Amino acid sequence: METQVKNETLISREQLLAHWQGHRALTRRTIEAFPEKDLFSFSIGGMRTFAELAAELLAIAGPGVVGLATDEWKELDERDQAKGSKEKLLELWDKTTAQIDQYWERIPEGRFQEKLVAFGQYEDQGYCTLLYFIDNEIHHRGQGYVYLRALGIAPPAFWER
């Protein structure tokens, strides 16, 4: 057993999980705000559709929490599994939500400060890896907000989680 660094708690595990899932709940509402057709076809400046961005987020979040818990990493598979169905995309989203809750407690003590190689290619400490997952989702969701505004649709309130 390595000695844990004694330090004040900036954020606890439970709080970090709630923070992540709060962001994911907001992304879910963002997906819901898109008309199905635009979700799978609208984009700006040659970027991906919001469904394609959501497919990336799904590819990261579920396999990511499994990787953090088990240190077994598969290659990223960002293919769109929803195939044009918003209902299917939301179903996949909810499945990942449950998977995160399930695997979160299995993340070993100390993992967030350990070096790991996420998805077999991104070497970083555990906390950087998890924050990257969250930040990447915020980043792409922010882009979805622009798509919605361009479509004349008010996005969900950013501060509600």
Place this chain on the structure above:
Amino acid sequence: METQVKNETLISREQLLAHWQGHRALTRRTIEAFPEKDLFSFSIGGMRTFAELAAELLAIAGPGVVGLATDEWKELDERDQAKGSKEKLLELWDKTTAQIDQYWERIPEGRFQEKLVAFGQYEDQGYCTLLYFIDNEIHHRGQGYVYLRALGIAPPAFWER
């Protein structure tokens, strides 16, 4: 003195500061990527220009770290101080970067778990408040990426901090 919760360190103070400043460095590169004219005039779907979004980020970050350190909060002042000058905006950005480094060490132990009322109106625990500052910046910077793409400009790499 209150007893600190004994817990593993998910993220240390130094790491959290570096995380925040890393994001701010990326936002700085995003500001730099805009032609000056577009920075202050381009927008999509009735949204604010990227300079206006950056003014909001500046209004939060500097006074925000002072508030975390001292628990003295002023009202948010999101007025654009750069007045059409990209150089001036970057100068304000760098001033805030130094201010964050300066005040960070003065944030009292336990503050991140305490309830506070940021800017006299947003009640939350310290860690939520700081994560909100960071997340809000990621969110708006992601929107800036869409503006850049719509202008035919490649944004800076998201993963470089």
